[in-house]
Amino acid sequence: MTFILESGYAFWNPLIWIIVFLVVMIVVYFFRRRGQKKYKKDTDQAQIFLCGEEVPEAGERHIRVGNIYWGFFETLKEYYNQILRPHTGIVNDYVLWFVAATAVSAIILLIAGLAK
Amino acid sequence: MATLITHSPILIIAIPLVTAFLTPLIGMANRKVRDALVIVSLAFVVVLVFALARDVVINGIRVYTLGATSPDLTIPTGFMVPVRIILEVDGMSIFMGIIWSIVSLAAAIFSLSHIASETGQNRFYTLLLLMVAGGFGMMFTGDLFNLFVFLEIASISGAALIAFRIKFADTQEGGFKYIVISAIASLMVLFAIGLLYAQYNLLNIGAIAQVIQYTTLDKIALALLLIAFTMKAGMVPLHLWFPDAYSVAPASITGMLVITSHACMYAAFRVCFTLYGSMLDAPVAGWILIVFGLLSMFIGVTMAVFQKDVMRFMSYHAISQLGYMWVGVGVGLAVLGNAEFIAAYGRDAMSGGIFHILNHAMYKPLLFFTGGALFHCTGTRDLTKMGGLAHKMKWTTILYIIGTLSISGIPPLNGFSSKILIYESVYQFHPILTITGIITSILTLASFTKAFHSAFMGAELPEYKEVKEVPRSMVIAMVILAAGIVFITLFPSLVVDWTIHPAADALIDQEAYITAVMGAIP
Numbered sequence: 001m002t003f004i005l006e007s008g009y010a011f012w013n014p015l016i017w018i019i020v021f022l023v024v025m026i027v028v029y030f031f032r033r034r035g036q037k038k039y040k041k042d043t044d045q046a047q048i049f050l051c052g053e054e055v056p057e058a059g060e061r062h063i064r065v066g067n068i069y070w071g072f073f074e075t076l077k078e079y080y081n082q083i084l085r086p087h088t089g090i091v092n093d094y095v096l097w098f099v100a101a102t103a104v105s106a107i108i109l110l111i112a113g114l115a116k
Numbered sequence: 117m118a119t120l121i122t123h124s125p126i127l128i129i130a131i132p133l134v135t136a137f138l139t140p141l142i143g144m145a146n147r148k149v150r151d152a153l154v155i156v157s158l159a160f161v162v163v164l165v166f167a168l169a170r171d172v173v174i175n176g177i178r179v180y181t182l183g184a185t186s187p188d189l190t191i192p193t194g195f196m197v198p199v200r201i202i203l204e205v206d207g208m209s210i211f212m213g214i215i216w217s218i219v220s221l222a223a224a225i226f227s228l229s230h231i232a233s234e235t236g237q238n239r240f241y242t243l244l245l246l247m248v249a250g251g252f253g254m255m256f257t258g259d260l261f262n263l264f265v266f267l268e269i270a271s272i273s274g275a276a277l278i279a280f281r282i283k284f285a286d287t288q289e290g291g292f293k294y295i296v297i298s299a300i301a302s303l304m305v306l307f308a309i310g311l312l313y314a315q316y317n318l319l320n321i322g323a324i325a326q327v328i329q330y331t332t333l334d335k336i337a338l339a340l341l342l343i344a345f346t347m348k349a350g351m352v353p354l355h356l357w358f359p360d361a362y363s364v365a366p367a368s369i370t371g372m373l374v375i376t377s378h379a380c381m382y383a384a385f386r387v388c389f390t391l392y393g394s395m396l397d398a399p400v401a402g403w404i405l406i407v408f409g410l411l412s413m414f415i416g417v418t419m420a421v422f423q424k425d426v427m428r429f430m431s432y433h434a435i436s437q438l439g440y441m442w443v444g445v446g447v448g449l450a451v452l453g454n455a456e457f458i459a460a461y462g463r464d465a466m467s468g469g470i471f472h473i474l475n476h477a478m479y480k481p482l483l484f485f486t487g488g489a490l491f492h493c494t495g496t497r498d499l500t501k502m503g504g505l506a507h508k509m510k511w512t513t514i515l516y517i518i519g520t521l522s523i524s525g526i527p528p529l530n531g532f533s534s535k536i537l538i539y540e541s542v543y544q545f546h547p548i549l550t551i552t553g554i555i556t557s558i559l560t561l562a563s564f565t566k567a568f569h570s571a572f573m574g575a576e577l578p579e580y581k582e583v584k585e586v587p588r589s590m591v592i593a594m595v596i597l598a599a600g601i602v603f604i605t606l607f608p609s610l611v612v613d614w615t616i617h618p619a620a621d622a623l624i625d626q627e628a629y630i631t632a633v634m635g636a637i638p
Contacts, residue, residue, distance in 0.1 A: 005533055005608040008464040009540045014605055017528035058504065058575035065424050065499040065570035069562070073422070080422065083415060087356060091296050094356045098300060098347050101354055105404055106339035112400040113335055 122187060124168040125180040125203040128213065129252045131157055131164075132220075136245035143238035151228055154241050158221040158248065165217040169210045173618060177206040177632040179258065190633045198320040198633055204258030206629060207618030211470065212255040212382050214615065215477040218600065219375050220248045223368040226485055226593035229586065230368055230492060231280075240280055246273040247372060254379045258633060260309045260391075261319045263383060264302060267348075270376050271298035278365040278373075290364035297357045301344040308340035321391050322633035325626060330395040338392060342404065345384035349377045351442065352411040355435045359419075362434070363427035363497070367488020368593070370427065371481030374434055378473055381441060385623055388449055393626035402450025406549065409442030413556040421563040425497045426487045429567055430480070433523065436556060437476050443553070444469020444538045447545045448620070458624065461544040466620040468537030471612060475530045475604060479522040482597040486516040489586040489594070490571055499570040501579075506572040508583040513572050515594045520568060522601050524561035530604035537612075 005012040039045045048055045055061070073080065086093065120127070135157040143150035172178055180187045180203040190198050205213070224244060231240055246269055253266030275298060279291025309319070311333045318324045328334060343354070350358035362370050388401055416436030423429035448466030451457035489512045490505065491497050506513040518529070525535040535557060542549040585591070604611050622629070 003607065003609065005537075005612060007537050007540050008461065010536075012533060012536055012608065014528035014533070014608065021528070057578075059577050059579075062503040062574035062577065063569065064503070065566060068566045068569065069421065076418075079418070083418065086353065087419075089360065091293050091357070094293070094297060094354075095300060097353050097356065098297075098343065101346070102304070102339055102343040105343055106336055108400060108404065109335040109339055109397065110332065112397050113330070113332070 120164070121167050121171055123180070124164045124171075125178060125187075125205050125256055126182065128161055128164050128168065128217075129203075129249050129256065131161055132245040132252070133249040136242045136249065139241045139245065140238040143241070147237070150238065150241065154224050154245065155221070155228075157245075158217070158224050161248075161252075162217040162221055165210070165213045168205060169214055169615075172205055172207060172210045173614065177204065177622075177628060179204050179632050197318055197323050201262055202258040202320060202633060203256045204322065204629065204632060205256050206632070207615075207620075207622035208382065208385070208470075209255050209622075211474070211615050211619040212379065213252060215378065215474060216248070216251050216255060216375050218596070219371060219477055219481050220244075220251075222481065222485075222593045222596045223372045225596070226368040226371070226488070226590050227366065228589040230488055230590055231366055232587075234281060234366075236280070240277070243273040243277050243280070244369070244372070247277065247376070251372075251376055251379050254383060258321050259319050260312065260321060260324070264305050264309060267305065267380075267383070268298075268302050270379070271295070271302060271348075274298070274369075274373055274376060277369040278361050280366060280369070281364075284364065287364045290361040293357045294361040297347060297361075301348045304340045304344040308337040308344070311337040311340075320633060321386070322630045325391050325393055326630050326634055328392060328395050330392065330397075334392070334395075338387070338396075338401070341387045342384055342401070345380045345387070346408055348380035349384065349438060350412075350435050351408040351438060352415045352435060355412065355416070358435055359423075359428045359431035362431040363425060367427075367484050367491065370431075370484045370488070374480050374484065375477055377434070377438060378477060381438065381473070385445055389452070389623040390626055390629050394453070396449075396452070398452040399450050402446050402448075402452070405442050405446030405449055409439040409444075409446055410549065410552055411439070412436060412442065413439030413552055417556045417559040417563065421559060421566070424499050426490055426499050426502075426567065426571065427484070427497050429499070429563070430483050430487050433483075433560065433563070434476075434480050436560065437472070437480065437523065439556070440472045440535065440538055440553060441469045441476070443542060443549055444472060445623075447542045447549070448624070450545065452624070461541040463617075463620055463624065464537060464541035465545065466623065467612060467616050468534055468539075468541055470619045471534035471537055471616045472531075474611070474615070475522065475534045475601075478597050478600040478604065479519045479531060482515060482594055482601070483519040483523065485590070485594045485597070486512050486519060489590055492586050492590070493583045494580060499567060502571040502577075503574045503580075504572070504576040505580060505583065507576045508580060509572075509585050511585055511591045511594070515591075515598050516568065516572065518598050518601055520561075520564040522605075524564060525557045526561065528605055530601050530608065533604070533608040 003015045181190050182201040250266045250270030257263050275291045275295035278294050279287050281287050316324050347354035362373055412435050416432050420429055420432035444465045448462045451462040522529040522531040525531040539550045
């Protein structure tokens with residue numbers, strides 16, 4: 001059966017997920033169909049309600065990328081300070097990393113070879 | 117047809133190479149004919165690659181000796197070793213070839229509209245086709261020196277394509293960084309080849325593999341080859357140039373550059389498994405790959421969450437995803453000498469890593485193309501300036517969602533199939549590998565959700581009132597890759613049985629690779 005992927009420990013069948021997904025879609029569509037149909041389009045009935053306050057313009061109410069996950073970045077501020085340090089944008093630094101990685105790898109391979 | 121298949125290994129490299137030099141001549145006369153020539157030649161290459169793949173699956177490893185009376189005459193009469201240029205196509209090479217042919221064709225179709233307003237298009241297509249030829253050469257060659265030559269062809273054309281849009285200052289910087297890094301990596305590869313040639317007087321991979329002693333010089337050559345290809349692939353901490361270069365290239369080229377990273381990864385795997393193979397200190401080399409993989413997975417994704425430039429964001433995700441492949445194949449390498457562990461989980465881990473190469477080759481260029489589509493329509497890569505674009509770019513939005521779900525490993529999409537293979541198998545080696553993989557996957561979904569909200573969600577912004585969906589050729593290119601995702605999603609077992617397992621077995625079975633070249637010795 002080509003749909004079933006044996007992972008060696010379990011199996012994976014995408015068809016089951018697709019069928020479940022389709023069933024969920026049908027249920028969602030069923031509830032949507034039961035929604036209110038008698039509202040008047042292009043009137044205040046279809047406008048956003050913000051506790052009676054004036055709704056800002058589209059550009060002002062869109063949450064921009066810089067404001068998303070603020071707490072995540074604040075918590076990991078120290079990690080990001082450290083991780084951003086090597087990202088200097090200078091090619092010389094990039095080459096230095098290459099030299100260091102080559103030297104470390106060569107030493108590891110040589111020492112492991114001696115120990116063998 | 118039989119003759120065509122016989123000569124297909126060289127034709128797959130030669131057709132884009134010849135077309136590259138025809139393109140500017142034809143382009144001077146008629147632009148539409150030039151575009152048609154590029155697409156038709158790459159489509160023909162796709163057909164040849166699939167024909168060759170079928171042949172490899174049925175008949176085993178294919179060797180092609182250039183200049184010999186018969187393509188399979190690898191060792192000339194009177195010689196003990198191969199002296200001619202030999203192409204050697206096994207399960208792993210043809211697997212890479214399939215990926216490269218599909219993505220190249222999609223990228224060329226995407227370019228038709230994406231670079232339509234740029235000057236110097238004749239040169240663009242020449243460079244694109246040269247990069248295609250270089251990539252196929254790297255994947256099919258059975259000779260170390262030719263590996264270096266094809267690496268150079270792909271790198272130089274790649275650098276020129278990154279810097280192609282000269283009206284943007286950052287493209288020149290990106291192109292410069294790419295060529296410096298590529299030149300250093302290529303020189304180290306050449307130096308390592310020199311060390312091997314000085315000892316064994318050979319350049320053919322199979323021939324060296326048969327006699328290699330794993331001397332001190334061999335270990336130094338291994339470190340040089342491994343780290344040079346690691347840097348060219350863009351693994352942490354040698355990734356620093358990657359987002360600087362990949363984010364500024366035209367999106368179609370960025371999609372192709374991702375596959376050149378895969379080609380460098382393939383070269384590293386070929387060196388470890390085939391060139392050194394049984395002589396290698398496999399656990400040490402395997403752990404080196406695994407450490408690079410783990411660092412890339414975690415640091416790549418945490419850097420991606422932080423980005424505000426859509427193409428840099430996707431570049432860091434590419435680095436992160438490359439980590440999965442290194443971890444999967446690294447685990448296979450670490451247990452290479454132990455038949456019991458290879459059978460228990462090593463082969464599955466390698467299959468997962470290799471399967472992830474295929475999946476990544478479908479969704480990552482697709483995501484880069486959607487990033488290019490956003491840039492094409494809005495004129496900016498800055499996510500802080502975007503919003504509400506789903507109202508105007510429905511195709512791009514749907515295709516972005518497909519790519520996002522796939523890269524995040526959300527069932528039932530193809531990214532999940534390869535990730536579950538990796539998770540379950542590498543857990544047997546060390547649980548921390550699976551834990552890091554799952555955390556990376558969660559962060560991947562979180563960051564793509566953030567980018568999705570920033571670019572596509574929200575009310576229609578006044579500055580993008582005039583924006584329209586991207587031209588048809590760009591949509592077609594994205595749909596080709598999305599179709600690949602859907603196919604792999606529906607038939608994971610078919611794909612694994614016909615392409616992934618043969619590729620993993622080709623890496624594990626060093627003897628078969630050597631015999632294909634050296635078997636003719638009397």
